Amino acid sequence: MDAAAIQRALRRVAHEIVERNPDLRSVVLAGIPSRGVEITRRIAEFIRASEKIEIETGIVDVAMHRDDVGARAELPVVRASKLPLPLEGRTLIIVDDVLYTGRTVRAAMDAINSFGRPARIQLAALIDRGHRELPIRADYVGKNLPSAASEKVRVRLEQTDSESDAVWLFKE
C-alpha cells in the first residue's frame, strides 16, 4: 500500500465516520500511540476539510493496561493518556494502525473506562489483518489485509517513522 492508497483509505474512513455519526460534536477520536495518534490527526483533518467541523481528538495509552506484563522480557513504554473529559454521553472512536489479536483494543477499552463512561465506543483501524483472539471487530477499516499468522504487517508513516507512508505484508 503506498502513500496515495493510505490517504484514500483514511479519507473513506473519515466519510464513514461522518455518515454513521450525525452528531459529530459528540464524537471523540482517540489514537493509540504512536501511529494511531498520527492516523487520528489525519482523519480529523479530512473531516475538517469536508464538514468544516473541528472534531475533538485525544490519546489513549494502553501500556499500563496490557495483560502480558511480566510475561515477556520487554516492557512497553508508558505514555500519558489525554482525553477530553467528561466522556459521559460521547461517542469515543479508538483509532489504531493495525487490528490483529484485539488485545490492544481490549486494553484501550479498559483505559477509557478508567476515565469515565462514554455512551458508545467504536473502533477504526487502517489495516485489519485478521487473527482475532478476542470477540472484537472494527467499525471502520481502511483495508482488509488477509494474512498468515507467520507473516508480518509493517506500517510506516512519515510523521512517526521518518519514512515515506507505506504498508507492507512480508515473511521474515
Added chain:
Amino acid sequence: MNVRSPDMNRRWNRKDLLGLRELSADEINFILETADAFKQVGTREIKKVPALRGKTLVNFFVEPSTRTRTSFELAASRLSADVINISASTSSLTKGETLKDTAKVLEANHADIIVLRHSSAGAPQFLAQRLKSSVINAGDGAHEHPTQGLLDLYTIREKREKIDNLNVVIVGDILFSRVARSNIFGLLKLGARVTLVGPSTLAPREFEKLGVSISHKIDNVLPDADVVNLLRIQHERQRKEYFPSIGEYTQLFGLTKERAKLLKPDCLIMHPGPINRGVEIDSEVADGLQSVILDQVTNGLAVRMAVLYLCGGIATP
C-alpha cells in the same frame, strides 16, 4: 497496534534501584518520562491500572518511616500489586534472624519486589545480589534515597522545564543525609550546578570531590539560587559535637522570612519532609507561593509508580 519500543531494553534493563550514582543520565530521564505517564493516572476517575496485577510487593522497613512507606504502598496499590508491610518491630530481626534469612523467607513467599529501608548503607545492594526479587532502596543509612532524589528531580523539571544549568542549593546536614547524596548524584548527571550549605562539621570540604561547591554562608548563595532544597535537621541522629544548638542553626542557616527575600521570585523552595517549622524553614516560607513541598509529595507517588513498573515489570530470568 502495539507500543513496544525497540529501544526499551536499551533504556532500562535493571531489576533493582539501589542508588542514583550508578544510573546514567538517560536512565534517569527515562524514569522521569515514565513518571509523566503515571502522574496522569492520578487525574483519572479510576486511579488504578492493572500494570503489576498479580505481583507482590513487600515494604520492608527496618527503620521507621511513614511518608515513604505510605507512598510506596499507595504506588503499589495503584499498579494493582498486592502489598505486605513489615516493620522492624514486627519482623523476626528482633528475634535474631539475619537480614539475609528474613529476605530469603520473603522470597520463598514469592515477593516479587522488596522495598527496603535500612539503617546500614549497602543493605539493599546486599539483598539485590542474593535475591531474584527486585530490590528498591527506600533509604539506606547515610548512603542513598534514590526515589527521593528522583522525585526532587521530577519536581524541578516540572516547575522549571529543565534541570540543565540550574543553580541548586542544598542546605543542612549534608554529612548524614542520604537525600543529599541522591540529589547530588542526580542533579550533577542532569547538568545542574550544586552548592552545599551548612556548618563545616556537616558540610565538609570532602564533598567538593563529587563536583559540588561548598559554602558556609547561606546569605551569599541565596541570590543566585534557582532551587533551594532544605534538609530536615535530624534531631534524633544529631550528635552534640557536630551541632551547637537548634537556635544557632536557625540563626545561621534557617530559611527565615527575612532571608527568603534574598531569593529570586521564581526560585523553588523544596523540603523532603517532615518539616521542622521554625527550625530549618519558617512557617510562612513553607506555605508560601515559592514552596513546592506538597508537589514533591504528589510527584513522589508518580515517580515510585514508575520505578516499581520499570523494575518490577520486567520478566524475571
